[in-house]
Amino acid sequence: MRIDTDEGVHGWGETPAIPTWGGSQMRYGGESPETVLALVRDYLFEAIRGLDPREPRIVHRAMDRVAKGAPYAKAAIDIACYDIAGKSLGVPVHTLLGGKCRDGVRITHSLGLMPIADALEEAQSAVAEGITVFKLKTGIDGERDVELMRQMRAVVGDDVELRVDANEGYPTIAEAVRITLRQQEYGLLLCEQPVSGAHGLAEVARRIGVPVMADESAWTVHDILELHQRGAAECFSCYVTKPGGLWRARQQAEFAAAMGLYHDVGGSIEFGIGTAANLHLGVAAEAAILPSVCPVTTVQGAQGPRIAGVYYLDDLITEPFTFRDGILLCPDGPGLGIEVDQDKLDKYSDESVPV
Numbered sequence: 423m424r425i426d427t428d429e430g431v432h433g434w435g436e437t438p439a440i441p442t443w444g445g446s447q448m449r450y451g452g453e454s455p456e457t458v459l460a461l462v463r464d465y466l467f468e469a470i471r472g473l474d475p476r477e478p479r480i481v482h483r484a485m486d487r488v489a490k491g492a493p494y495a496k497a498a499i500d501i502a503c504y505d506i507a508g509k510s511l512g513v514p515v516h517t518l519l520g521g522k523c524r525d526g527v528r529i530t531h532s533l534g535l536m537p538i539a540d541a542l543e544e545a546q547s548a549v550a551e552g553i554t555v556f557k558l559k560t561g562i563d564g565e566r567d568v569e570l571m572r573q574m575r576a577v578v579g580d581d582v583e584l585r586v587d588a589n590e591g592y593p594t595i596a597e598a599v600r601i602t603l604r605q606q607e608y609g610l611l612l613c614e615q616p617v618s619g620a621h622g623l624a625e626v627a628r629r630i631g632v633p634v635m636a637d638e639s640a641w642t643v644h645d646i647l648e649l650h651q652r653g654a655a656e657c658f659s660c661y662v663t664k665p666g667g668l669w670r671a672r673q674q675a676e677f678a679a680a681m682g683l684y685h686d687v688g689g690s691i692e693f694g695i696g697t698a699a700n701l702h703l704g705v706a707a708e709a710a711i712l713p714s715v716c717p718v719t720t721v722q723g724a725q726g727p728r729i730a731g732v733y734y735l736d737d738l739i740t741e742p743f744t745f746r747d748g749i750l751l752c753p754d755g756p757g758l759g760i761e762v763d764q765d766k767l768d769k770y771s772d773e774s775v776p777v
């Protein structure tokens with residue numbers, strides 16, 4: 423998404439809306455590219471017309487007045503406003519978020535639900551290119567999940583960190599506990615969302631020996647309060663998009679830190695615009711101490727890793743972010759610090775969608 427101002431500054435936003443991605447127990451519904459487009463075009467743009475993009479509180483209040491929820495639609499606008507604000511003030515977005523605590527985000531390479539042999543091969547290539555942490559997607563077959571951990575540890579050695587994410591996949595609390603206790607024998611950094619809901623997470627957390635991370639159960643500040651009160655998770659996955667943009671993601675991160683929770687910066691494998699927003703949050707949030715699944719942006723023809731953190735063959739931005747020693751560095755230019763390639767945008771746009 424591109425927003426233009428009457429002062430000649432423009433900003434970019436991105437939101438990877440997925441209909442099947444929502445909160446635990448249907449608490450937050452999925453959005454799609456079509457619902458985002460309709461909301462932005464028919465309600466949100468009209469609500470924010472004439473407002474100052476450097477005042478995110480005012481922008482969010484106007485959007486909340488015309489549409490409840492819809493965090494992914496609002497995130498696209500929010501990110502574009504931060505890009506404009508940074509450009510017009512001559513500072514990077516992380517300055518607007520309070521200043522940076524670190525220069526970049528340590529990258530977790532995500533291994534999907536693939537055959538074990540394929541996961542091992544991909545992991546070895548990623549380690550050779552600098553990856554120090556893996557997320558193993560699990561939750562479909564418990565025995566496979568244990569065997570995957572065992573073989574992965576044997577292949578990558580003890581210096582690489584392994585985390586698992588079952589995406590609420592285990593059918594019972596008992597099953598989640600039984601599998602995780604066996605996995606943790608092979609050195610487990612954390613166990614992400616093994617079951618649905620804060621109550622289930624709390625039960626699992628009491629019975630295993632590694633931290634539980636909440637993802638589907640952590641969308642808002644109020645979710646963080648519930649997790650804290652129940653002792654359901656000691657860490658969570660903080661997205662730019664789930665709370666509705668950088669303004670609320672920063673609120674969520676600050677509130678969680680005050681409650682003693684820590685987090686990574688999660689997402690849905692964004693392209694370069696969304697990844698830039700994630701990086702600015704990741705360097706500015708003090709409790710964002712966990713390695714994160716941010717794509718190592720690949721621009722066709724540019725230098726960079728071929729496997730490590732790579733999920734796309736090309737991107738919409740002109741310059742990839744620097745990936746060094748397993749860390750993706752946050753750009754320091756004004757706004758998001760990126761340039762969008764208009765030719766690529768035209769090339770990859772779906773012309774059947776009316777804008």
Ligand SMILES: [Mg+2]
Binds near residue numbers: 615
């Ligand atoms: Mg997750």
